[in-house]
Amino acid sequence: MSEAPSTDEPGGRGQLAIKERVIARIATTAALRVPGVVRASGSLLRFTHRDLPRADVTIGARAVAINLYVAVEWPCRLDVLDSRLQRDVNEQVEFMTGLPVHSLHVIVADTRRVRHNTGLDDSAVDDSAVDRDAMPPAHTTTTPAHSPRAKPVAAPVASVVAVLALALSVITARELLIEGEQYSGAPWIRNTFEWLGRLHWSGWLVPVAAASVAIGALFVVCALVPRRRTHRGVHSEEDAETVVWLRPIDLARRASDRALTVPRVTTAETTVRRTRLTVRVTCDERDGEHTDPEVAVRSAFEPDLSILTHTPTLRVKVTE
Template sequence: MTTGVEAAEADARGRLVIHERVVRKIAEQAAATVAGRTEQTTMWERLGRRRLPHASARVLGRHVRVEAEVSAPGGRALPGLAADVRDAVAREVGELTGLTVDRVDVRVAAVAPYRPPPEAEPLPAAGRPAAPGIARKAGLLVALLLVALGAAGVYDALVQGDVVDGRKLVEPALEWLDGLEPQDWMVPAGIAVAVVGLLLVLAALWPRPRRSLPVAARTGVFATRGAVEELTVDSAAGHGGVLDASARARRRGVRVRVRTDGEPGTPAEVRQGVTERLARLVRTPKVRVGARRKERR
C-alpha cells in the first residue's frame, strides 16, 4: 500500500503525460510503413477528404485505444493488410509511449487499382492486327502460283491418261516458251523482275516491320506503335490527376498530351509512370508530356 510519503516523493519526481495527439501521430506513421500512400490516397485527399493514413486515439490512464484509417495498395489482401497495420500500430505505440494498447481498429477507406510490376506486365495488343509485310504477301502469291501449277500438272496427267476429256494446259505453255525469241520488251521486264526480287529478299531479311519497336525478350518480339500508344494512354489515364490523355509514339520518343485538374506535379508523375511502363522495350523511348488544365466554368 502506497503511503502519503511515497506519493509525495512520486509527485516530486514528476509525472509523464502523453497527449492523445502524440499517440495519433505515432499510429499514423506506423500505419504508413505498412499501407503507404497510393494513387487512391492522393485522389481521396483531392476530393476534400482527410489525409491517409489517419488515426485517432483515446488515452485512459495507462491504457489506449486506437482507430486507424488507411488506403490499400492494389492487389493486396485486405484482411492481411489490416492485420499487419494492427500489429505495427500496437507495437510502435506500446514501445514509444509505454502505454498498454488495449485495441486497434483498422478501417480501409480506399483501394488503389492493381497494376502488375513493369517486368511482369505483358504489353497490350494493338487496336487492330498489323498488316502483313510485303515479303509475306509475295510469299503468299508465289504459293498460290505453285498450287495452280501443280493443279494444272495433275489435270494434264489425267488428260494424258484419258481419264478426263480436254486440252492440256502445261504443254502448250512450255512449247510457247521453247519457241520464244529475244525481244525488246524483255530487257526492261528482266530489270524490273530483278529489282522486285531484290526488294523481296531485303524485306524478308529485315528484322522487323518499320512501324514496330523491339521488346526485351529472348526471342524476336516486337510491339507496334499502336500498342505502345495504348499502353502509354492506359498508364497516363490511371493517374489520379489526369482527366483525359492521348499519345503519339515514334521510334525514339513518345508524346503524351494530358488534361489535368491543375495539380503542378502531375506531368512529372505521368512522365515517370509512362517511362516505367515502357521499360520492357529494348530502347526506352524519351517521354514528353504536354499538360493543360481543366477549364473552369
C-alpha cells in the first residue's frame, strides 16, 4: 500500500514575522556606519535606557516607517548627513527584510564636538546611487512628521495622583486585614467617615472649599496645556518637508561657530529663544579692517537660518 505524495510546500507551512526591534537594530547599525554618526551613552542616557542611535519603528502591511534618533559629531553638514542616512538606512532595511521604507525621519538628539573633519562634504553624496524605486510613489499620501515635544505639564500631577492612589490601596489593604481580624488597630477609613458625618458648619470649611476649587482648576489647566516644542525643524533645499530636528543648543553652537569665522571676532556666545536668536560677539581692534562685524556675522549665518522651518529673528550684539 503506497501513500499519496505530500503536496505541502515548505513556503506554505507558516508565516514570516519580523519584530520592530529587529528593524530597529538594522537601522541603528546602518546609521553607525555613516561618517559623522557616533554612539552616545552618557550617564543620563544609560539611566533612561535611551542610548543613541536608536529607532522607533512602525511596521505596516507592505512598508515600514522609522523615526531615527542619532548623535552626530559637531560641526558637520546636517543636510549631507541626512542624505547619507536616508540612502544607507533605506537600502539596508529593504535588503535585509524585503520591506521598503515608507518614511524615515532623522532626529538629531545629541552632538559631540570634535576637532577633526568628519568626511562629510558635498562630494560625499552620490545622488545617482540612491534607489529611487524604493521611494513611495507620487500618489502616496504621507503623514507629516511630528516635532519632538517636552513632557506634558500634567506629568508631575499624574505622578502625585499615582502616589496617592498607591497610598490609598495600602490603607484599604490595612482595613481589610482589620476587618478579617488579621491585624489589630483602629480602622482609619471608618473613623474618618464617622468624623466627617459628625461635622457641622465651621469657618475653616470656607478656605478648604476654595483650596479644593483652586486645585481642581489647576489640574484642568495642566491637562489642557499643550506640550512645548523642544527642537527646530530643518528642511532640505529640494523639499519643504522637515527632515532633521535640531535642539536650540545645537543651533546656538552652529551660530557661534559661524561667528568665529568672521575676521576680528575673538569670542562668540549665542542664546536661542522661541522667536529670537541673539549672537554676542567680541571684536579686537585691527588697522585696515573696515568690515562691519554685525553685517559680517549676519551674512555668515543667515544661509543656515534659511533652511529652518520657523526662522527666528537674528540679533547681533558687538562688543569691542
